[in-house]
Amino acid sequence: MKEIVTIDAKDILYRELNAKLRQVVSNGTQKIELRNVYGQRYIGTDLDKPVEIEIFGTPGNDLGAFMDSPRIIVHGNAQDGCGNTMNNGEIIIHGHAGDILGLSARGGKIFVREDVGYRAGIHMKEYQDKKPIVVIGGTAQDFLGEYMAGGIMILLGLNFKEGERHNTNFIGTGMHGGVIYMRGEVQEFQLGKEIGVTELNEDDYLVLKKLVGEFASYFNYNTEEILKHKFIKLFPLYLRPYGRLYAY
């Protein structure tokens, strides 16, 4: 059994907390519990080992920024900039997340049980086997997947009440790579000019089955139930959306 190190984060500033985390992780600890987290920033940054960190409370902005390898589980909500420029690792949030979730992420996975703020997945990019993945259980604010250059984003809308739907506007504006899967319909006016909508094929369902399966296992959902509902696939129409803008 893994040894669990518990840190009480009450009344300590982020710099001290993160220094403590660095020290604990360098000692070879593989599992850490953070109790009483009240808005401390940059948790998970510069740890660079596959350590598991369970957070009880509310971590601050830039959770897992520039992160490489750790697995973070948040029992609460995450704030803005979660997974900012993340390289590898996993963030699982049992609650909501703020704006710019996964900004410029290059790898790793983020699972959010509830809703996310503006510009989620902005400018995520992929290269060879590095492919960032964001799965959102609820819905998102505007500019979802803006400038998206790679990776997979899934929006499930599981927490809708009767008659509710995704009210996200400007979806995929400037998107030129990657794919967004949405459970439920969106109107044409909600989409950016640079993206197209299509039905899913078998390969898409294989991807969904795997990723939604992971999501469901973290948050106690039934994968089959989720996948019964109709999904749409949003994809970039052009690899070079602004290629024809210039006079030479």
Add this chain to the structure above:
Amino acid sequence: MKTYLPPKFIVERNDSRCIRCEVCVNQCTFDIHSYDIEDDEIKSCEENCVGCHRCVVFCPTNALTIRRNPLDYRENYNWRPEVIEDIIKQSETGGVILTGMGNDKSYRVYWDHLVLNASQVTNPSIDPLREPMELTTYLGQKPDKVEFKSDSLELNTDLAPQVKLDVPVMFSAMSYGAVSLNVHESMARAATEMGTLWNTGEGGLHPKLYKYGDNTIVQVASGRFGVHPEYLDVARIVEIKIGQGAKPGIGGHLPGEKVGAEVSSTRMIPKGTDALSPAPQHDIYSIEDLAQLVYALKEATNYTKPVCVKIAAVHNSAAIASGMVRAGADIIVLDGLRGSTGAAPKIIRDNVGIPIELALASVDDRLRQEGIRNQASVVIAGGIRSSGDVAKAIALGADAVYIGTAALIALGCTTCQQCHTGKCAWGICTTDPRLMKRVNPDIGTRRLSNLLRGWSLELKDILGGMGINALESLRGNRLQLRGVGLTDTELEILGVRMAGV
């Protein structure tokens, strides 16, 4: 559509000198010259000539002359040839006019209106050839005061990370993708040899150059291309790029054609896709947000490296700079109106931003007034052409300068402004594997090191003439400057007295 654009240049070939060796044919990347086997003659199609003079320099018999096409339209100060050509271009394409290099307009170059002092009679000048002369500069946050241990000369104060420069001239951010890997290698090696730094720009760092990490500034810009833990780890300084003098407020589009296999691996994006750098960094909408990214990078590097923030010099630079320092930047960079670029909309390059001399003077003043000048080093960029400009910049208050265009000129650039085409005949601003061989990194390193060596010697001469033996004594020492041909307002902003007073 028949183009109404006249050729900009005229190619003159002295046929009695031409030996038909076809060097010009092979060197030109704009397909101007061709050999006509039937007439045994080299012909030139001038329409596409950009005036880069590659063929002129490489013609073994000096048979070629490239002249500006005089374009003798009816004289009109308002409707100049450039204005007419731009309108023609847009009426034929409907596009945004792209260009390369820095602002080429006749805005006042204040360096040319500032003169330096020298010692005469009342204090002796120093001969730098025989006496020690120090150009050493430390970049980084300086403490408000230092305390020593009571029994020794050891510091009792914790210092923020400091970076030592043997010469206060660094190579400005030019991304791999905009310039070739050989240019990056030349800068990295020259910086290492001369004890200064070079800057990766925002296109990532090729693993081949990791070994020069101690002399490398890595950039984190809005596209976050190639930013990963190793990139941050190998660097000496991490620079957050907010803006660039050539295109304040504008993002960047590295066209898909320039994203080949190697560029794609360094930027970490698929081959052939446009590398889009958004105009803002979407995690920075305020000074508080900037502080957040500054400290995110300090956390990511465990407080071992200075974090630098670069902005374009704009109207409110002084207030913004104050905010940047308060946001925790260890170094701030101001890039002026004449700062260069690999590609920018011409209308932005030529019309947005302010001259670096005025920005520097007002920023240095503001930080002093607020008592926070020691909290960050100030580096300037944008149009530094000589050691004279460097000395004047230091006297106005800069800690160090960046050079971009001057470094490229050392490598062969003739400022033909075709960087955005990727067809650079000098092999600098291109990713074409055939063209990039034209910059040999061994020779490139020598040319750049030589330039810095020459400037260092000249800086020492300038200092010696003033009777000063350390650059530190010139820093912010505006009494060593006088203005010539400037208005009272200009003198006031520069904090410099009129020559003769």
